[in-house]
Amino acid sequence: MKIFSKVSAGTFVLALVLFACQSPKPDMGAIVNDFANLECRAIELRKQRYQLADEMRFTDDTMLSDTSSEETKARMKDKLMKLDAGKDGLVNHGLQLADTIQKRLDSLIQGPLKQMEDRKEFDKLLEAELKKRGCSK
Amino acid sequence: MKKQLLFSITCVILAIGVILPTGCKEEDLSNSQAREYSGKFVRDYYTLQCKVTKETPGYFPPQAARAFAYVGLACYESVVHGITDGQSMAGQLNGWSSSALPQPEAEKEYNWALAANAAMADLMTHMYELRATPENLEAIRYMEEVNRAEMAYLVPQYVADRSIEYGKAISAAIFEISKNDGGHDSYLDPFQLPYELNQGDYCWVPTSSLTTPISPKWGACRPMMAVNVSETLAPMHKAYSADPASDFYEEAMAVYTQVNNNTEEEEEIARYWADDPFQTCTPAGHTFNILTQLLEETGATLEKTAVAYAKLGVAENDAFISCWKSKYDYDLIRPVSYIKQHIDPSFATVIGTPPFPAYSSGHSCEIAVGEKIFTYMFTDGDGNYNLADRSQLQYGYPVRYFTNFAEMAEECANSRFYGGIHYPMDNYEGLVTGRKIGDNVNNLLNWPSNVK
Numbered sequence: 242m243k244i245f246s247k248v249s250a251g252t253f254v255l256a257l258v259l260f261a262c263q264s265p266k267p268d269m270g271a272i273v274n275d276f277a278n279l280e281c282r283a284i285e286l287r288k289q290r291y292q293l294a295d296e297m298r299f300t301d302d303t304m305l306s307d308t309s310s311e312e313t314k315a316r317m318k319d320k321l322m323k324l325d326a327g328k329d330g331l332v333n334h335g336l337q338l339a340d341t342i343q344k345r346l347d348s349l350i351q352g353p354l355k356q357m358e359d360r361k362e363f364d365k366l367l368e369a370e371l372k373k374r375g376c377s378k
Numbered sequence: 379m380k381k382q383l384l385f386s387i388t389c390v391i392l393a394i395g396v397i398l399p400t401g402c403k404e405e406d407l408s409n410s411q412a413r414e415y416s417g418k419f420v421r422d423y424y425t426l427q428c429k430v431t432k433e434t435p436g437y438f439p440p441q442a443a444r445a446f447a448y449v450g451l452a453c454y455e456s457v458v459h460g461i462t463d464g465q466s467m468a469g470q471l472n473g474w475s476s477s478a479l480p481q482p483e484a485e486k487e488y489n490w491a492l493a494a495n496a497a498m499a500d501l502m503t504h505m506y507e508l509r510a511t512p513e514n515l516e517a518i519r520y521m522e523e524v525n526r527a528e529m530a531y532l533v534p535q536y537v538a539d540r541s542i543e544y545g546k547a548i549s550a551a552i553f554e555i556s557k558n559d560g561g562h563d564s565y566l567d568p569f570q571l572p573y574e575l576n577q578g579d580y581c582w583v584p585t586s587s588l589t590t591p592i593s594p595k596w597g598a599c600r601p602m603m604a605v606n607v608s609e610t611l612a613p614m615h616k617a618y619s620a621d622p623a624s625d626f627y628e629e630a631m632a633v634y635t636q637v638n639n640n641t642e643e644e645e646e647i648a649r650y651w652a653d654d655p656f657q658t659c660t661p662a663g664h665t666f667n668i669l670t671q672l673l674e675e676t677g678a679t680l681e682k683t684a685v686a687y688a689k690l691g692v693a694e695n696d697a698f699i700s701c702w703k704s705k706y707d708y709d710l711i712r713p714v715s716y717i718k719q720h721i722d723p724s725f726a727t728v729i730g731t732p733p734f735p736a737y738s739s740g741h742s743c744e745i746a747v748g749e750k751i752f753t754y755m756f757t758d759g760d761g762n763y764n765l766a767d768r769s770q771l772q773y774g775y776p777v778r779y780f781t782n783f784a785e786m787a788e789e790c791a792n793s794r795f796y797g798g799i800h801y802p803m804d805n806y807e808g809l810v811t812g813r814k815i816g817d818n819v820n821n822l823l824n825w826p827s828n829v830k
Contacts, residue, residue, distance in 0.1 A: 287774030301586045339772040
């Protein structure tokens with residue numbers, strides 16, 4: 242009988258130690274909410290980049306078109322220069338945000354999202370959260 | 379009571395004894411095999427290299443692929459002597475003589491992580507130093523320093539010094555090899571001027587006010603495996619013709635029809651894989667980012683990590699040489715130019731057309747080498763893998779899901795069709811070329827087997 246109680250106590254302590262070593266279940270709601278803040282900004286910046294790139298490319302097309310008058314070409318060139326001036330700021334902002342997101346994702350993967358199952362849940366919840374906020378379709 | 383307490387304490391000690399060796403072990407890893415070290419620091423270097431590539435002017439896809447390749451090889455060569463049945467690429471790669479690289483001293487201890495850390499930081503610096511921002515050069519230096527401090531803990535000083543010196547010697551030797559491959563410092567002059575445009579109806583014409591194409595002489599660079607260019611070049615494309623009944627016209631019409639009928643998802647796919655050089659680390663960088671994720675997911679040690687980056691590096695480097703040779707040998711007009719001339723002058727593509735000839739597709743070629751390397755390294759040969767590609771979250775794209783690496787490669791290739799950038803034949807032949815190169819790298823070089 243005594244040996245059983247000793248074994249039970251030992252097992253209990255062992256379980257405690259093992260339990261203490263296990264990482265707690267991540268607070269997925271908070272993680273997703275925090276990440277969605279970054280991701281919504283990244284989506285918005287992406288849209289702005291494409292809008293600018295399209296505008297630059299169509300302006301470029303008009304300028305290069307054989308049928309454009311000299312006056313149109315000069316106007317398009319001026320527009321292109323203005324658009325180009327705005328590009329750097331947008332690109333730099335995008336690069337900084339990309340760096341922040343990458344670091345955040347890496348820390349999540351090393352920490353609370355270490356388990357593949359948690360990552361799958363994160364992907365699913367993030368997609369839903371971005372849709373809920375109207376950041377993605 | 380005392381006995382009970384003693385028993386419990388014994389249990390705790392035993393438990394700690396069980397947990398510590400796997401969880402929180404601090405030990406001297408001198409002369410351990412490469413598989414006993416974590417591969418995390420190597421992945422961190424690649425993440426950093428992606429950032430440096432994005433932020434260094436002149437890094438277009440061919441230049442980026444080359445830089446990723448040499449850094450991967452520096453990692454591999456600095457640890458290869460710590461891999462059972464590992465064989466150096468010296469004597470195997472084109473232009474790498476068997477005596478080109480320094481050897482570790484016989485019977486001496488090395489810490490392979492310290493060697494790789496030094497080699498990667500050193501070579502990465504060399505690859506970008508003439509135009510990298512001071513912040514990025516400092517980031518490389520800082521990463522090396524932090525890693526070194528962590529890795530050198532409990533390692534005898536003389537072992538640490540020897541390992542670091544060895545890693546730097548490997549980097550120096552590989553940098554010397556790289557200097558005469560035709561791509562040295564090419565980021566300083568990525569347009570390789572002067573270049574005279576060819577004349578002919580079929581020839582590439584500028585698709586924007588950028589009047590010179592990117593890296594027209596890249597096809598003359600030395601491939602790491604000669605066979606990757608000599609036996610993978612895309613065959614002659616469908617004969618150019620403006621005749622609406624011709625096969626060529628049909629190719630262009632397919633692009634025209636596709637672009638005008640794209641679904642929302644197809645447009646999203648076109649943008650997802652576009653990987654433009656101003657915001658991303660190029661298509662090759664995207665594939666390396668996927669590799670980084672795969673290595674993390676599968677818990678790869680330094681051993682497998684080093685092999686994987688080296689393999690993908692060799693394959694990506696050669697993919698861009700082979701593909702670029704096709705591009706400039708054939709000098710084929712882009713769909714947008716042809717369609718505007720012969721089908722609809724108001725045609726607009728979904729994404730911007732990159733400034734170089736159409737045939738074959740660089741994206742298709744480079745992702746196909748990824749498909750082959752990943753299939754070999756992460757599956758039992760069938761390519762099946764549940765991949766949730768999160769590497770584009772940083773640019774505001776959603777996660778994309780694939781169940782097979784071939785599916786991933788084909789979507790990437792098709793994205794160029796949806797985007798209006800490539801004819802179907804460009805993508806088809808790009809995939810064929812890339813898959814051949816991937817197979818060559820997997821099968822014709824002697825890599826260590828059963829890496830973990």
